[in-house]
Amino acid sequence: MHHFEYRNGEYCCEEVPLSRIAEEVGTPFYCYSHATLLRHFTVFDEAFGAIPHIICFAVKANSSLAVLRIFSKAGGGADVVSGGELYRALKAGIPPEKIVYAGVGKTRNEIRQALEAGILMFNVESSQELIAIDSVAGEMGVKAPVALRVNPDVDPQTHPYISTGLKENKFGMSYNTVLKEYHHAVRFDNIDVIGVHKHIGSQITLISPFVDALEKTLDLVRQLRSEGIDIKYIDMGGGLGITYKDEAPPHPKELAQSIAPMLAETGCTIIFEPGRVIVGNAGALISRVLYTKVNEEKTFLIVDAAMNDLARPSLYGSYQHIVPVEEDAVSRKKVSADVVGPICESGDFLAKDRVMPELRRGELIAVMSAGAYGFTMSSNYNSRPRVPEVLVKGSDYDIIRERETYEDLIKGERLPSYLA
Ligand SMILES: *Cc1c(COP(=O)(O)O)cnc(C)c1O
Numbered sequence: 001m002h003h004f005e006y007r008n009g010e011y012c013c014e015e016v017p018l019s020r021i022a023e024e025v026g027t028p029f030y031c032y033s034h035a036t037l038l039r040h041f042t043v044f045d046e047a048f049g050a051i052p053h054i055i056c057f058a059v060k061a062n063s064s065l066a067v068l069r070i071f072s073k074a075g076g077g078a079d080v081v082s083g084g085e086l087y088r089a090l091k092a093g094i095p096p097e098k099i100v101y102a103g104v105g106k107t108r109n110e111i112r113q114a115l116e117a118g119i120l121m122f123n124v125e126s127s128q129e130l131i132a133i134d135s136v137a138g139e140m141g142v143k144a145p146v147a148l149r150v151n152p153d154v155d156p157q158t159h160p161y162i163s164t165g166l167k168e169n170k171f172g173m174s175y176n177t178v179l180k181e182y183h184h185a186v187r188f189d190n191i192d193v194i195g196v197h198k199h200i201g202s203q204i205t206l207i208s209p210f211v212d213a214l215e216k217t218l219d220l221v222r223q224l225r226s227e228g229i230d231i232k233y234i235d236m237g238g239g240l241g242i243t244y245k246d247e248a249p250p251h252p253k254e255l256a257q258s259i260a261p262m263l264a265e266t267g268c269t270i271i272f273e274p275g276r277v278i279v280g281n282a283g284a285l286i287s288r289v290l291y292t293k294v295n296e297e298k299t300f301l302i303v304d305a306a307m308n309d310l311a312r313p314s315l316y317g318s319y320q321h322i323v324p325v326e327e328d329a330v331s332r333k334k335v336s337a338d339v340v341g342p343i344c345e346s347g348d349f350l351a352k353d354r355v356m357p358e359l360r361r362g363e364l365i366a367v368m369s370a371g372a373y374g375f376t377m378s379s380n381y382n383s384r385p386r387v388p389e390v391l392v393k394g395s396d397y398d399i400i401r402e403r404e405t406y407e408d409l410i411k412g413e414r415l416p417s418y419l420a
Pocket of ligand 1: 058060061079081102103199201202203237238239240273274275276277372
């Protein structure tokens with residue numbers, strides 16, 4: 001559920017009409033609902049209330065400091081995949097002892113940064129990475145806490161670009177050899193093996209892949225313990241899906257019913273890394289119709305937001321629901337239209353062949369379910385300044401990130417002296 005709805009003929013985020021924000025900050029902009037963000041976090045947290053656990057929000061889904069701060073105040077941690085994300089998480093006040101760090105290409109500098117911060121653990125993705133972590137920790141005279149990321153070879157039945165737990169994916173260590181990797185890991189002087197990590201993919205709408213992957217992970221934990229390797233943390237990764245169109249993903253409570261009993265038996269502290277399920281439906285991208293254009297084949301709705309602002313439709317062909325901000329428009333004649341941005345690429349679209357009410361120049365649309373992998377994937381392509389982010393709480397809103405300026409676009413650029 002989310003807090004976007006029509007009130008008095010106007011699409012609102014909580015109690016604030018989106019048209020009012022559009023007047024004041026301009027378009028396009030991302031708009032997040034504080035109540036929805038907090039609710040989704042709390043629902044997930046409470047679903048696993050019976051077992052010792054930490055919710056490490058996946059920062060790559062939405063890395064806004066204000067958004068991270070909401071979760072940190074609610075007791076959350078962070079799952080980071082780069083030094084930049086670690087920097088953000090710490091800036092947002094997330095305690096280092098609640099931060100886990102995954103990713104196949106951690107650099108020595110990033111490893112050092114994480115050890116200096118004192119994070120909970122590294123989720124290690126290869127044997128060479130173990131060597132690097134051991135060496136950096138040795139230089140610093142500290143012990144690096146690690147989990148090995150196991151790739152359980154379970155099909156999450158999701159889009160191939162966001163499937164991570166299959167043999168052919170670049171992530172983790174293969175299930176058949178991970179035991180050997182553990183034997184290897186415990187022999188390093190500067191490494192403390194404390195956990196097991198898995199993350200099989202994103203936008204998963206079934207319970208069974210989670211259960212299958214967990215069963216394999218628990219077999220591994222049992223084996224490790226029988227050999228005296230003390231596993232204290234099981235990191236379940238993220239991946240629970242949301243409704244973009246007509247998907248019916250399990251509620252976090254249903255997922256918890258299926259897996260919490262298995263997890264409780266281990267006596268471990270369980271780490272969850274939800275991203276999309278917490279923020280996805282808590283945000284929308286608001287855009288204005290610039291022009292409509294009807295050619296022989298198609299009707300185009302040309303709007304001021306584009307693939308650089310929201311990449312998911314172009315990148316994954318994904319569906320984002322589109323809502324007219326003025327409720328009056330809903331009852332208009334329907335047309336089939338491509339909703340496109342100003343970017344010079346035919347792949348620049350927010351929706352294809354979408355049956356929607358006929359909209360006019362100057363009217364506003366809300367592109368829904370844009371809170372996850374929306375702003376974080378945005379770029380400056382076509383030299384378009386990145387759009388502002390707005391956080392609504394009740395009847396108020398705050399700009400939590402300003403619109404970029406043209407000066408921001410050229411920040412750090414220099415002309416070599418022979419061109420000056
Ligand atoms: C992307 C990612 C997540 C979050 O995935 P969601 O589908 O957004 O929940 C969690 N853990 C790791 C390691 C990831 O790479």
